[in-house]
Amino acid sequence: MASVAILVDVDGVLCPFPGVDACRDHWPAEDWRHDAVGRTLGIEWSSGAIDRLRAVTGLPGVTAWWCTTWRSHAPRVLAPMIGLGADWDVCDVEGGAFAEAGWWKSRCARDAVGMYDAVVWIDDMLDAWQAEMALSGGDGPEEWPGGRLLMVSPASDLGLEAHHLDQIEAFVRDALAD
Numbered sequence: 001m002a003s004v005a006i007l008v009d010v011d012g013v014l015c016p017f018p019g020v021d022a023c024r025d026h027w028p029a030e031d032w033r034h035d036a037v038g039r040t041l042g043i044e045w046s047s048g049a050i051d052r053l054r055a056v057t058g059l060p061g062v063t064a065w066w067c068t069t070w071r072s073h074a075p076r077v078l079a080p081m082i083g084l085g086a087d088w089d090v091c092d093v094e095g096g097a098f099a100e101a102g103w104w105k106s107r108c109a110r111d112a113v114g115m116y117d118a119v120v121w122i123d124d125m126l127d128a129w130q131a132e133m134a135l136s137g138g139d140g141p142e143e144w145p146g147g148r149l150l151m152v153s154p155a156s157d158l159g160l161e162a163h164h165l166d167q168i169e170a171f172v173r174d175a176l177a178d
Contacts, residue, residue, distance in 0.1 A: 004175050005116040006057055006168070007067035007091060007109055010074055012124030012156035014050070014082065015043040026161045035081045043078070045159075050082050052165040057084070061176050065112070067091040067105050067123065103129055110144050118148040118175035120168050122160070126153035148175060 011017065016024075024032055027046040034044050057064040066074040066088050079086035091108035105123060112119045123129075130151075133140035141149050150171045152164050 001061045002117040002176050002178050003115075004059075004062045004118045004120065004172050005112045006062060006064045006120040006172070007105075007112060007122065008053070008064060008085070008088075009105075009123040009125075010066070010068040010070050010078060013122050013154055013159055014053075014078075015045050016159035017156045018042075018044065023158065026158060033082075037077060037081075043081070045082055048162075049160045049165065050084050052162070052169075053160070054084050056165070056169050056172055057088075059172060059176065062172060063116070064088045065091050065108075067108050067121070106141075109141070109149070113141070113144050113149050117178065118150070118171070120150045120152065120171060122152045122154070122164075122168070124154050124156040124159075126151045 008014065024044075024046075027048045031046045031048040032044060033047060034042060036042055056062065064085065066085060068074050068090075070078060071092060072090055074090060075086050075088055079088070091105070091112075105121075105125075106129065109119065109121045112121075130140060132138070141151065148171075150168065152160075152168060154160050154164055
């Protein structure tokens with residue numbers, strides 16, 4: 001059976017950034033949840049998006065990873081709130097997220113591409129990172145050896161939308177069928 005990894009960011013993906021003009025019409029109003037993380041941080045998330053992601057990450061052959069600056073807080077703190085990801089591993093680099101030059105998440109994604117038949121990388125900063133790679137002549141994903149890669153970069157103030165999850169599900173099902 002084929003193997004697929006899904007690398008999931010939190011802020012701007014599962015939890016859209018708040019804003020005065022933040023639109024939340026892309027999921028039904030009753031799907032939106034608000035939770036406090038500690039005493040100072042509030043998060044907003046859509047149960048519809050979480051349910052769709054849960055269905056995809058629960059498919060046989062799929063392994064989901066947290067790839068977020070939340071690091072170990074994602075499975076311990078966020079996952080119980082949203083009901084997803086408590087058993088996911090955390091992508092990390094030795095010394096922490098800011099221990100090396102370059103974007104540590106790209107290193108995690110590159111490693112995953114080498115280990116799995118297909119990889120879905122979901123992060124709201126992917127478009128900016130790809131633009132930077134193009135300008136700097138850096139080693140972008142088209143240069144990486146290994147399996148197939150789908151990069152999904154939702155708008156930070158919207159997070160995952162249904163069309164992103166449609167794309168992810170189709171890619172994963174296609175990869176698993178190979």
